[in-house]
Amino acid sequence: MREISYRVALREAIAEEMERDDRVMIMGEEVGRYQGAYKVTEGLFDRFGERRVVDTPIAENGFAGIGVGAAMVGLRPIVEFMTWNFSAVAFDQILSNAAKVRQMSGGQFSCPIVFRGPNGSARQVGSQHSQSMDIFYAHVPGLKVLAPAFPRDAKGLLKAAIRDDNPICFLESETLYNLKGEVPDPSEGDLLVDIGKARVVREGADVTIVAWSRISVVAMQAAALLEKEGISAEVVDLRSLRPLDHETVLASVAKTHRAVVAHEGWPYGGVGAEVVDRIQRHAFDELDAPVLRVSGADVPMPYNAKLEQWCLPQPETIAAACKKVLYVD
Numbered sequence: 406m407r408e409i410s411y412r413v414a415l416r417e418a419i420a421e422e423m424e425r426d427d428r429v430m431i432m433g434e435e436v437g438r439y440q441g442a443y444k445v446t447e448g449l450f451d452r453f454g455e456r457r458v459v460d461t462p463i464a465e466n467g468f469a470g471i472g473v474g475a476a477m478v479g480l481r482p483i484v485e486f487m488t489w490n491f492s493a494v495a496f497d498q499i500l501s502n503a504a505k506v507r508q509m510s511g512g513q514f515s516c517p518i519v520f521r522g523p524n525g526s527a528r529q530v531g532s533q534h535s536q537s538m539d540i541f542y543a544h545v546p547g548l549k550v551l552a553p554a555f556p557r558d559a560k561g562l563l564k565a566a567i568r569d570d571n572p573i574c575f576l577e578s579e580t581l582y583n584l585k586g587e588v589p590d591p592s593e594g595d596l597l598v599d600i601g602k603a604r605v606v607r608e609g610a611d612v613t614i615v616a617w618s619r620i621s622v623v624a625m626q627a628a629a630l631l632e633k634e635g636i637s638a639e640v641v642d643l644r645s646l647r648p649l650d651h652e653t654v655l656a657s658v659a660k661t662h663r664a665v666v667a668h669e670g671w672p673y674g675g676v677g678a679e680v681v682d683r684i685q686r687h688a689f690d691e692l693d694a695p696v697l698r699v700s701g702a703d704v705p706m707p708y709n710a711k712l713e714q715w716c717l718p719q720p721e722t723i724a725a726a727c728k729k730v731l732y733v734d
Contacts, residue, residue: 406589412582414556415445415521418563419483421591423453426481429567432459432468433485433522442487443523443582469495469520473502473572476518481567486522489538489576496541503572504547519566521575524552525619525669526706526717528580535706535713537670539618542574543646543679549600550646552576554621556586558644561598569600576646578619601648605657609639612663612727615654615680617643620667620718627667627723638727646676651683655691658684662693663730667723672700694730699723 409417423429430453435442437450437460450458461468465486472482486492492499503516525537543550549571553559559577566573589596606621607628616624621642628638641657643649658664664684668677681696702716728734 406587406593408585409556409588410582411556411559411577411584411586412443412445414560414588415563415577416447416449417591418560418567419446420449420452422564422567423449423457428479428481429483430457430459430475430480431483431485432461432472434461434463434487436460436485443579445582446485465491465495466498469498470502472518473498473506473516476503476516476572477506477514481517483519483521483567486520488534488579489522489524490534490536492520492522492538499542499548499572499574500545504545508547515570516572517570519563519573519575521563522577523579523582524576525578526580526713529708529710529713531708532705537668537701539576539646540670540675543676547572548647549573550576551600551644552618552646553644554581554618554642555606556584557588557596558598558604558642560588561596562600562644564595565597565600576618580619581622584622598644601645601650603641603643603645603650603653605639605653606642607638607640609637609661611637611661612665612731613639613641613654613657613661614665614667614723614727615641615643616667617646617676618669620669623718623720624667624723626720627727630720630724631727636727636731636733643680649679649683651680651687654680654684655688658688659691662691663727664692664696665699665723665726665730666696667699667718667726669701669717671703672698673703675700694732697726697730699726
């Protein structure tokens with residue numbers, strides 16, 4: 406076991422899978438000679454060459470479509486978006502082709518492709534580059550959507566995603582790339598994390614906080630604040646948004662009898678609303694208070710640093726919601 410960053414964990418996952426299976430390749434803007442916009446792909450171009458680490462033009466619709474076609478004829482492409490905000494340009498390729506080709510071909514074709522890159526807010530990158538795109542893709546049948554928060558899960562889930570025969574949207578966070586955590590050394594064996602399985606990242610007894618991606622880290626900070634006031638919060642990191650492991654969430658709620666769902670995206674609709682619905686449908690009799698949500702503000706993201714932070718869930722706002730469901734002033 407060693408401590409490495411989220412960025413390095415992703416890089417290891419890609420490199421190990423490219424070494425294991427020569428059908429795996431990666432394409433995207435600046436992934437090769439420039440070593441990656443966020444240095445996730447650093448060193449891969451020199452190691453695997455230009456046929457498997459492919460620099461593309463600024464044309465997301467084009468290279469996403471090439472990736473879909475390559476997956477249909479036997480390769481296992483990884484398509485990197487410099488940000489998931491730019492995937493809007495390629496939305497039709499993901500929605501209409503990748504997600505539907507197996508059904509529309511009667512099973513003659515599959516589409517084993519991973520679309521990956523940073524999702525959600527960064528730091529003062531403006532409203533067009535700060536959107537949480539998870540709900541757009543989690544809404545689509547035929548796609549799997551993953552959003553890990555911690556380095557170990559990032560590596561294990563990305564390796565599992567590359568081996569999966571379905572199209573997968575892998576949502577990272579620019580603000581997590583430097584986050585460090587314990588990850589097994591490759592010599593300890595193949596690290597794979599089950600797709601569709603949430604993880605309790607902090608045990609607690611009084612209230613359940615459900616989160617994913619960057620907000621799982623914020624939820625851990627909120628739990629630490631609550632602990633100082635004698636409140637024991639359990640944190641459930643979803644990791645996978647589609648398929649969604651509501652069984653782990655319901656088991657936690659059955660223990661704590663209160664729940665707060667925290668996420669970065671806008672409050673109208675969204676994955677958070679789906680989680681709340683499942684809790685209140687399947688665990689209504691276990692609840693001692695209504696389920697509350699803490700989300701991003703229902704506005705385009707401001708550029709101003711203070712306003713930007715005001716729009717995002719903070720440890721203090723998540724802690725306040727937990728105290729509200731506990732009826733603590």
